[in-house]
Amino acid sequence: GDSVTQMEGPVTLSEEAFLTINCTYTATGYPSLFWYVQYPGEGLQLLLKATKADDKGSNKGFEATYRKETTSFHLEKGSVQVSDSAVYFCALSGAQGGSEKLVFGKGMKLTVNP
């Protein structure tokens, strides 16, 4: 079945450090890919998305590129801030022959220290 594998962490970085969170997926066809962020005690918020190969999603300084050849959607940010401390989830939806559900990775907790 469809699945998402991502770095689980936890990861601790210093402010202004470079961030990469790896995400790979297994699915048939061309699913849509998403990154969600969850701040403490809150629901998930959509951070960015890409719906076809080579699309780049970007938001709030974060970006990720849909790589069909490597089935990856790695999240990057050039300079993290303390306010980026949260749990990050990679997800997919709409795989060929798949159901209506959204498939999530296990999430990665990021802590950014000043």
Next chain:
Amino acid sequence: SQTIHQWPATLVQPVGSPLSLECTVEGTSNPNLYWYRQAAGRGLQLLFYSVGIGQISSEVPQNLSASRPQDRQFILSSKKLLLSDSGFYLCAWSSGWGTEAFFGQGTRLTVV
């Protein structure tokens, strides 16, 4: 614009008591609706999803059930709560296949 409401925000219930969590969506019609549980503060477990009124798909057999009595209303229920039902419950909606989901603020359930 679309909004999703989920309540209550926190709930403390004794073992063996019933449960009813409600989720409603505004500003859209015929959404896909989802219930997730998040235990241990991290991973998301899909419990139920619905593509229409009265249509419920269960992902994990357990002590919970879901119903969709109206197009934009999704209810999570239990007749008798277990300690293991404690967790953070999240409702979400999407406009269909291949689209992103939008989440409510969640309900923190503690079974004591």
